[in-house]
Amino acid sequence: MTPKHPSESLTILTDLVLPSETNPLNNLFGGELLARMDRAASISARRHSRRIVVTASVNHVAFNRAIPLGSVVTVEAKVSRAFKSSMEIFIDIWVEDRESGNKTKANEAIYTFVAVDDTGRPVEVPQLIPETELEKQRYEAALRRKQLSLVIAGKMNPHDATELKALFI
Numbered sequence: 215m216t217p218k219h220p221s222e223s224l225t226i227l228t229d230l231v232l233p234s235e236t237n238p239l240n241n242l243f244g245g246e247l248l249a250r251m252d253r254a255a256s257i258s259a260r261r262h263s264r265r266i267v268v269t270a271s272v273n274h275v276a277f278n279r280a281i282p283l284g285s286v287v288t289v290e291a292k293v294s295r296a297f298k299s300s301m302e303i304f305i306d307i308w309v310e311d312r313e314s315g316n317k318t319k320a321n322e323a324i325y326t327f328v329a330v331d332d333t334g335r336p337v338e339v340p341q342l343i344p345e346t347e348l349e350k351q352r353y354e355a356a357l358r359r360k361q362l363s364l365v366i367a368g369k370m371n372p373h374d375a376t377e378l379k380a381l382f383i
């Protein structure tokens with residue numbers, strides 16, 4: 215399988231925050247943002263693998279900044295590392311200033327998707343070759359995050375999480 219670059223899975227979704235999508239403080243409801251991120255990440259994983267993909271886990275979400283009603287929100291998703299059948303997707307959330315048009319980062323998240331066949335069984339995906347400095351950093355750290363996610367899910371014995379343990383030694 216020919217390896218791919220992160221830019222080939224880049225997915226950008228831009229949309230407004232409407233009144234039905236806000237909480238009582240008139241900021242974007244967290245669940246709505248999670249859904250937008252899941253959608254963008256799913257397209258990204260599909261672009262990388264060209265297979266059916268399913269969300270295996272939400273590894274990390276940071277709601278650092280509230281996003282007010284009427285904001286223009288951009289969800290930017292890219293595969294940050296591919297393993298055998300799973301792909302880590304890194305998502306950056308940007309909010310656009312109405313007057314200047316400048317975008318500031320509001321949140322970020324990391325999802326894991328798995329490529330599956332028609333019966334839902336995991337299938338292999340192309341490997342990823344990071345290019346930019348940021349892509350390389352995210353690629354390097356992805357194995358630790360995968361091990362952490364598997365340990366938390368009870369799918370990996372902590373003793374086998376070598377990359378993760380190396381952080382603390």
Ligand SMILES: CC(C)(COP(=O)(O)OP(=O)(O)OC[C@H]1O[C@@H](n2cnc3c(N)ncnc32)[C@H](O)[C@@H]1OP(=O)(O)O)[C@@H](O)C(=O)NCCC(=O)NCCS
Nearest residue numbers: 268269270271297298299300326328334336360363364367
């Ligand atoms: C995700 C799913 C396909 C994994 O199937 P499985 O039988 O556990 O298969 P495996 O154990 O072989 O795992 C497949 C891959 O997923 C990875 N994976 C599974 N659970 C994971 C988790 N919690 N975190 C990170 N990676 C995980 C495995 O490490 C493996 O990766 P690799 O092949 O790249 O090494 C299966 O659990 C599933 O279909 N879940 C439901 C998905 C869904 O419906 N999502 C929508 C949510 S509503």
